[in-house]
Amino acid sequence: MKGFYLLGDAKSKDALEVFYMLYKTTKKPIFLKEALKIAFVIKDDRLDELITDAREILNADYDVIRIEIGYYILKSQIKDAKDLALNLIQKESDNSINHSILATIYLFNDEPIRALKEFKKAYEIEGSEENLLKLVDMLDNKLDRTNEAIRYLNNWIGENGCSKPVCFTLLNIYSAKGELDLMIEVYIKLYEAYEESDFLNRALEILLYKKDVISAKELLEKYSFNEPILMEIYAELKEFQKAYNVAQDLYNRSQNPEYMARMAIYKYEQSSKNISKFELDMVVKLFEGSVYALNSPIYFNYYGYLLIDYEIDLKKGLDIAKKAYILDPNSPYIIDSIAWGYFKLGECKEAKMWMDKIQSDTKFMKEDEAKAHKTAIDKCFNKGTK
Secondary structure (H helix, E strand, C coil): CHHHHHHHCCCHHHHHHHHHHHHHHHCCHHHHHHHHHHHHHHCCCCHHHHHHHHHHHCCCCHHHHHHHHHHHHHCCCHHHHHHHHHHHHHHCCCCHHHHHHHHHHHHHCCCHHHHHHHHHHHHHHCCCHHHHHHHHHHHHHHCCCHHHHHHHHHHHHHHHCCCHHHHHHHHHHHHHHCCHHHHHHHHHHHHHHHCCHHHHHHHHHHHHHCCCHHHHHHHHHHHCCCHHHHHHHHHHCCCHHHHHHHHHHHHHHHCCHHHHHHHHHHHHHHHHHHCCHHHHHHHHHHHHCCHHHHCCHHHHHHHHHHHHHCCCCHHHHHHHHHHHHHHCCCCHHHHHHHHHHHHHCCCHHHHHHHHHCCCCCHHHHCCHHHHHHHHHHHHHHHCCCC
């Protein structure tokens, strides 16, 4: 019993010593077989001795014959391994392991077609995950019969579900072929099998890489995950009420001022063309409660410009826009806000000085709002206003 206990503890070397001594003292085949199995696994020096004894004492034991085949392969005696494997299959043709072993020997002999035949036979006898993956590896990596490998994988998944080893193998093949849509399908199957959100995020990453925001939105809505990305997508699609609702929910759960600032932006963008005083007051309140904690040039500029453009508080708006400028002095949007603030205050010389800083930014100056600001500021300056 001690030897079996040691096996359970994975103390293979100690277990071998026990079984070897038991075999030597009792000559019982059961101890020889256990000693042989361990010696083969750990490549012990006594393997040659044990193999010799096993040939005589256990020559009808198929497990021992399989070990002997492995022993010949270790010794690079491939012909002996092949002859023994063929003989074993004649005696036990319905064991998938025997066909898998023979397939491996054919690979050593550089006989891929014969190897494939044996891998297929092994899979036909026992459609296990292990046999499938050996067959698929043969088809895909040795014979370049990738489409056939894909069919085997998909058929197995249809019958057995999306196990990680099988579906990861399919993902690797699809990735190599650039089949992004099919990769998404597999990631969704993996999520439905294991409910691990990482699989949904992988599918989402592919959709965003493809810039397929509609499908990304549908995925996010269906499985209710990664709300910050869903919020961003709603905003990109100009579904500002939905973006606002998600931002509000995220803020209520986290109290993160970032989401309050987003609520302000989405509320404004939703109603900017016909915004009411009530809605404008709400936007101001949301910005006031968030921008100072965030200390972000983007939110400072958005809030400052709002105060300036709607003439809610020109001096405060200009001060806030300047806070944004300190944090990001190269942003044309921030410089434009400051120029517009000075214009609204009637300080056209100062407004033109700031506007001139971004004249060389041709991309920004093509925007309608930038062109309108420049025209108004130039007109004011040319009138000779202070």
